[in-house]
Amino acid sequence: MSTNESTETRRGKAPAGERVADWADGRLGIYSLAKSNMRKIFPDHWSFMLGEVCLYSFIIIILTGVYLTLFFHPSMNEVEYHGSYVPLQGQLMSEAFSSTLHISFEVRGGLLIRQIHHWAALIFLAGMFVHMMRVFFTGAFRKPREINWLFGFLLFVLGMFTGFTGYSLPDDLLSGTGVRFMEGAILSVPIVGTYLSFFLFGGEFPGGDFVARFYSIHILLLPGIMLGLVVGHLILVFYHKHTQFAGPGKTNNNVVGMPLLPVYMAKAGGFFFLVFGVIAVVAAIASINPIWALGPYRPDQVSTGAQPDWYMGFSEGLIRVMPGWEINLWGHTLVLGVFIPLVIFPLVLVSIAVYPFIESWVTGDKREHHILDRPRNAPTRTAFGVAWISWYFVLLVGGGNDLWATHFHLSINAITWFVRVGFFVVPVLVFIATKRICLGLQRRDREKVLHGRETGTIKRLPHGEFIEVHEPLSQDALHTLTAHEQYRPVEIGGTVDENGVERKVKGSEKLRAKLSESYYGAESQIPKPTVEEYKEITSGHGHH
Amino acid sequence: MSSQDIPEENLPAEQDHAHGAVTVADDTDPFADPGLPPHEHRVQDIDEQAAKRSERAVALLFTLSMLATVGFIASYVAIPHDQAVYVFPIGHINALNFALGLTLGVALFAIGAGAVHWARTLMSDVEVADERHPIEAAPEVKAKVMADFKQGAKESALGRRKLIRNTMFGALALFPLSGVMLLRDLGPLPGTKLRHTLWSKGKLLVNMNTNEPLRASDVAVGSLTFAKPEGLEEHDEDFQKEIAKAALMIVRIQPDNIKDKRELQWSHEGIVAYSKICTHVGCPISLYEQQTHHVLCPCHQSTFDLSDGARVIFGPAGHALPQLRIGVNDEGYLEALGDFEEPVGPAFWERG
Known part of the structure; x- marks a missing residue:
């Protein structure tokens, strides 16, 4: 479709492609559609693939x-x-x-x-x-x-x-x-x-x-x-x-x-x-x-080593490790050993x-967000996500407990018990570990911004001291490492209103304040370097 | 739980400072956005020779794709569908499948590689910035829509003429019931179907492998035999449905080793017959450990002790395997002395 020439006045018939496009435009309005989309900009990053x-x-x-x-x-x-x-x-x-x-x-x-x-x-x-x-x-x-x-x-x-x-x-x-x-x-x-x-x-x-x-x-x-x-x-x-x-x-x-x-x-x-x-x-x-x-x-009939396709494996894990609870009352059976996994199955996803x-x-x-976070800069979210994945994988291990047992010469009873305990414990441990790693990476970014990149070059000063030369970052890098947002924890507002009347603090408000503290409190994020901090350090001798 | 009540100052400042490629050469803020970096030319942008090389590479890939498609057609015609070929390190595989897949794969991959190489080396790689616009409508637009809606609602008189409104809601709520009714014939009602199997008094136990009635003397200690009721043949229309409930496993245990009293009573000289269908979710149980008399379901590893009333000793099953009461008829054949006393297979609400 040649669009560049179409604006010029031209003698004779337009090229065939353009005539087809004109025909379609008269019925579908394709030019207006193409105007905003044909040269639409897409950013490049491997993960967008x-x-x-x-x-x-x-x-x-x-x-x-x-x-x-x-x-x-x-x-x-x-x-x-x-x-x-x-x-x-x-x-x-x-x-x-x-x-x-x-x-x-x-x-x-x-x-x-x-x-x-x-x-x-x-x-x-x-x-x-x-x-x-x-x-x-x-x-x-x-x-x-x-x-x-x-x-x-x-x-x-x-x-x-x-x-x-x-x-x-x-x-x-x-x-x-x-x-x-x-x-x-x-x-x-x-x-x-x-x-x-x-x-x-x-x-x-x-x-x-x-x-x-x-x-x-x-x-x-x-x-x-x-x-x-x-x-x-x-x-x-x-x-x-x-x-x-x-x-x-x-x-x-x-x-x-x-x-x-x-x-x-x-x-x-x-x-x-x-x-x-x-x-x-x-x-x-x-x-x-x-x-x-x-x-x-x-x-x-059945064969051993029966496995579903991988994406169903976590539900298989749920059903395999659940204890066989059954309640028989008043002539009815409540098959908890199967029904509980059936209920947890969608909950894992939800x-x-x-x-x-x-x-x-x-x-x-309530604002729009189009700039992506680096996972380290949202430690609680990242920790939650990794904990969820670990949960999912614990269940996958449960779903393949027979294969784990035969391939790694383990006891199937031991694997089943590991999954039963791991179902509750592993996500918690992973959450804590991930959060700490994220904070560590945030500290590293902060160091890098304030003190520059470690070059690996060791320099001996005239008085005999050895130092490692740090190379200041380019403005590009400084901007990229400090562009992320940092929230402040929400606090519960005054419990007394302007007329001195005591206001009831709702449970949801308290919960949110608590969650917000755990998301954005001092324990949960490293303050990103400020311009003042940066200037104070760089305006000095360059080393310290 | 509205979130309106979070004060603005808790939110970080808006990220946006610069629009597009505005360069902020600012001494006061070393963290400021320096704007889009200048475009760096690729070798193909400067050197026509290099560009020509890229062009040839792309053309070569597209040509390769054409050749591969020709190869696909040739393989389809030439290679017999049952010919095997040895491919290192996979081993012997179907030659036609291998040839078709490989040629198709190359034909497709080469198109993709050509297109991507073309885009990366010859098309402009200048980065451009597009503006974003807030998605929320402007207040005037919203006001217009609200006014239109109110006008429309008023003209419909839906709020005023309650009788129309209520009957309409009633009609709309009721008519889907027809659809629900139509689902009724998806299947028969369960009734007591899950409680009964083909077993009844006097039915012979037929060996699943030989299709011959089993004699007590055929069952050796330590062996595991699968059995079905006499009269049930593979060609029968409801064979699958019936065998799903009636499948038996038969083992012989030294009567002294049987711990459960009822089990001993229901056995014949230590020959016991248990349902083969796991009480967990219905897999057929097929692994027998003769020394311990444990059977294991290979699907979810429920383990039952056949010498102790087939009680569950490990795994997710909720109750013991049902036992079939057996005896021997005058001719020495094993026979059932009735149906199972409880439903076989997975538990369900009405099981009781």
């Missing part, structure tokens, strides 16, 4: 998924296998399983597309996890981006369930075991558990319905919602403009970088092909979910999702 990885793997999943639907039969009708995979000849299996074998062994390239689909799904979830952490630790979730944080969170949760329903479709021994686990968990729900289970499976487990039902959930319902959320997510990224790290020339009121056309069109567009290419090569050399080795599902709202309540900050 993480979201792109998610977007591209999502597109790859949709492309390969549509291909797989051409060959997959979402049916649980029992058939006898007569395909080209010899070891399963004559076996009874569902059509879902046999059509997956057909895709893997007879459709040329079918196995490749299946493996790309599955690998891309794992990368999609891992990408979202890491992207979410990037957003969390840099404070990118702050106003005005809270809604987009929630969109992203929903995408992560829906992605988990789309993955679960997807890997359950082939009706193989491993995934069937996972579905059975889900059914057992549903049965534990008080009062309505059996009804939910019967409605979901069309009767008793496994029945003949769940593959077809999971299929419509997996290829239509969940991806449809996710596609909408992805579009909304991207529109909001465009609308809010991208965040950036502090640095020379970068303020809260601008965005510094390079334009969408051409630089990011090429970089981001090219990155799609890079991601796709890497996943294709991985799918070429690394087998994933070899269902032919697992065999068709039978409710009375606890990180609501954090931005808690932080904004504590700070009471």
Whole structure:
């Protein structure tokens, strides 16, 4: 689309591209849209690629998924296998399983597309996890981006369930075991558990319905919602403009970088092909979910080392380490040993999702934030995030307790007990340690600003003293290291109003004051150097 | 819990000092924003030779992609789908999958690498600043919207004509019930289905592997045998559903070693039959430690002691495995003496 020439008066017909654009503009108003977006500025930082990885793997999943639907039969009708995979000849299996074998062994390239689909799904979830952490630790979730944080969170949760329903479709021994686990968990729900289970499976487990039902959930319902959320997510990224790290020339009121056309069109567009290419090569050399080795599902058979895909691992950990509590009263059973993990499962996720709202309540900050925090400069937030990750990983260890036991020759009982205790203790220890590390790094920044960079050069002074030469920082570096904001703790206002009448201090107010103190009190942040301090030190002899 | 009551002075000063590339050469504030650093030229910006080299590199990558796509098509046509190939260090893998994936991967990666190299070396890398504008609407805009809304609400008379409002809310609240009703036939009601299995008095125990009825003499001490009720065949339509409840595991323990009294009564000469379905979330139990008579569920490691009423000795299961009462018929075959006395598999609300 040549836009430069279009303003000049020209004889004859406009070029074809321009005529097409004119036609579209008359109907869609594309020029106004392009005016603000074509040369939109995007800042550059490696961590901004993480979201792109998610977007591209999502597109790859949709492309390969549509291909797989051409060959997959979402049916649980029992058939006898007569395909080209010899070891399963004559076996009874569902059509879902046999059509997956057909895709893997007879459709040329079918196995490749299946493996790309599955690998891309794992990368999609891992990408979202890491992207979410990037957003969390840099404070990118702050106003005005809270809604987009929630969109992203929903995408992560829906992605988990789309993955679960997807890997359950082939009706193989491993995934069937996972579905059975889900059914057992549903049965534990008080009062309505059996009804939910019967409605979901069309009767008793496994029945003949769940593959077809999971299929419509997996290829239509969940991806449809996710596609909408992805579009909304991207529109909001465009609308809010991208965040950036502090640095020379970068303020809260601008965005510094390079334009969408051409630089990011090429970089981001090219990155799609890079991601796709890497996943294709991985799918070429690394087998994933070899269902032919697992065999068709039978409710009375199982293999050892059964594991869900990694993103479901923490829920597996919850169910494995929970003590088997059961309460039997008045002819009813309360299956706490399964129901409690079922309730904690969403709470683990929700606890990180609501954090931005808690932080904004504590700070009471209603301003827009477009400059990213360095994690060290928000010690409480960083400590919370790292503690959450440690919590998640403790549960992952619990979910793979059998593998830990066999690979590291440990007692499974010991691992289970470690996870039971660690579930409560590890996040607390990690929180404390992380906060201290953040404060240490803040002190280091402060030293660096006030005394300059350690050069490693040792100098001997005339009177024999050895000193290390410190090199003063450039103004760029000084600005970058001091650009962050520091809040002051909120105090509870006077308990007596202007008329001398005693005012009631609300509980929430006290709580906020306490939280604010723990966020921004003297224990929780190192005051950043002031200009006066800097001048006092630099105006002296230079050394001290 | 409004946050309005936090005094402004608790918030740090606004970060913004400079707009865009304004340079603040300021002696009084050494921390001030020095503004955007000057652009540094890349070698391609100055040296046309270098730029030409970059151009050739990009073109080479795009050409490589074309070749790889040709390779993909050739592999698709030429390589039989069941041919294996040895690839170091992976081992023997499917040749077609390997060739297609590799060529597709290279074709895609080369496009990406070409585009990124092009962007990095030949497109302008001058950093530009774009202004941000506050998202909140100006007060006039907000006032206009509020006025419009009030006007619209007034014209609808929704607040004044209460009868319309209430009946409308009623209608809107009720109609989704139709949707809920339609979900009713997703499945039958549970009833007592989870309480019963195919086992009943006189049913023979059939060896899962050989499909032959089990004799008491077939079961040796220390062995683990899986059994199903007679009459249940793999081809049966509801085989999966029935085996999910009826699957049995049979072991023989020296009667002296059986600690539980009822277990001994329900056994036949030390042969005991327990449900194979774990009482935790329903995995089939398959690991048997013959010295200790412990069985372990490989899914979540619930461990049961088969010599002591199959009580839980470790793991997340909440109660013992149900035992099936067995005996021997006149011909020496093992038979059930009834159904399980309690529901098998995971616990549920109505289990009691």
